[in-house]
Amino acid sequence: MQVSALGEFPLIERLARLVQREGCPLSLPDHLATPLLVGIGDDAAAWQAGSLVQVFTTDTLVDGVHFRFAHASPWEVGWKAMAVNLSDVSAMGALPQYALVTLGLPPDVPVAWVDDLYRGMLSALSRYGGVIAGGDIVRSPMLFITVAMTGVTDLPLLLRSTARSGDAIAVTGPLGASAGGLRLQEHPIPLPAEVRSALHEAHFLPKPRVAEGRLLAREGIRCAIDISDGLVDDLRKLCQASGISAQITLARVPVHPAVRQAFPQDAYVLALSGGEDYELLFTGPPTLVERVVALLPSASLIGRVVEGPAGEVQVLTESGEEVPVALGGWDHLRRP
Incomplete structure (x- = not known):
């Protein structure tokens, strides 16, 4: 079976079961261990960090899937790359903290495009909170941006x-x-x-x-x-x-x-x-x-x-009759 036949969310469920069944427990001294509170299946993972709870999420934008390089404003792509992660943090009731940015770049991408991409990301963080703390850059046949973000909360999680x-x-x-x-x-x-x-x-x-x-x-x-x-x-x-x-x-x-x-x-x-x-x-x-x-x-x-x-x-309807709704929503893997 190909992943396109299975679909994104059934694949996530399959991998979650595999991780639960075959994954190794965290191997740390007791005084360093941070209990995992939320694993695969929510808007973010979460673990206890002293009196606070930290959350961790990640998302990727790919040229040709989430935007079109030839038509997209790099500033807007940068904003959106950060905003989708900020949204996951907000869905847990947390505040954004640190972001790691990985860029996959074909060699012909203009440097000015990357500058404006980062300006868009920094503008989103300036408005909603958080800082870029690091990342990675790799050569890639297709342009992509992956952001991983931590957040923190002193309130009960939204789940x-x-x-x-x-x-x-x-x-x-x-x-x-x-x-x-x-x-x-x-x-x-x-x-x-x-x-x-x-x-x-x-x-x-x-x-x-x-x-x-x-x-x-x-x-x-x-x-x-x-x-x-x-x-x-x-x-x-x-x-x-x-x-x-x-x-x-x-x-x-x-x-x-x-x-x-x-x-x-x-x-x-x-x-x-x-x-x-x-x-x-x-x-x-x-x-x-x-x-x-x-x-x-x-x-x-x-x-x-x-x-x-x-x-x-x-x-x-308001009278209680069911309205047929086609199974919709975004699935990265299913063929249209």
Whole structure:
């Protein structure tokens, strides 16, 4: 079997089982050992570090997959490379700390392009926190950027595995604009300048919800995930990790206004399955979630956690009829 037939997330589950079955235990003196709290399967790994908890995540952008070298602004590529890692840290309720950057460069990449790439990364860190502490550079037939990032928290972690039946489900902001920006890049259509700008910015300059993640953890939310692969797909992952099901009401899903204007026929499809919004999806007791939503001006209540098969997500009309939703979301390995 080829990895394209298996798919990204089944492969991750397969490797996690292999690591659990065949991996070696940490071999350190007791006074140096730091207990692993969260392993494979969440937005980041986490371990105890004295009175604090450290988190560690990594992500890669590849030319031809996540951006197009011939058309991409290096500053925007740098921003996004850092922002997707910042989003993973925020989804754990942590603050960004240190980043290691690995560049795979074909020999004909201009030095000025690399300078601007780093300026974009540094701008994201200047806004949201963290510093570049090192990295690596290798020659590669294809340009790629890998960022590994640590974060730290003094609050209880936000996890995918802590949703409970009866919880309310909410998101921190409107959805679909990043997918709309990608569609607009690939298939340009005439649009007002402000709509075009909003969609472009959502896709190329995502805003990780670091402050929102801290607020969630501080207010008592314990379950969250960032929306990188699409609302329905990421809610399925959360439900799978928590062993429960979910129902969301279509009319309550917040669709970005620019998406409604640019793609009115597909607005809900982009919001449900588009991906790369990097808002936070979270659950908790209804009274707690309602209180937290009131503290976040752009947040919306969209559904509830229910008993049912692990990983099942239903999208419903207000009258309770199920809306068919194609299995969507981003998968790096499956063939289109």
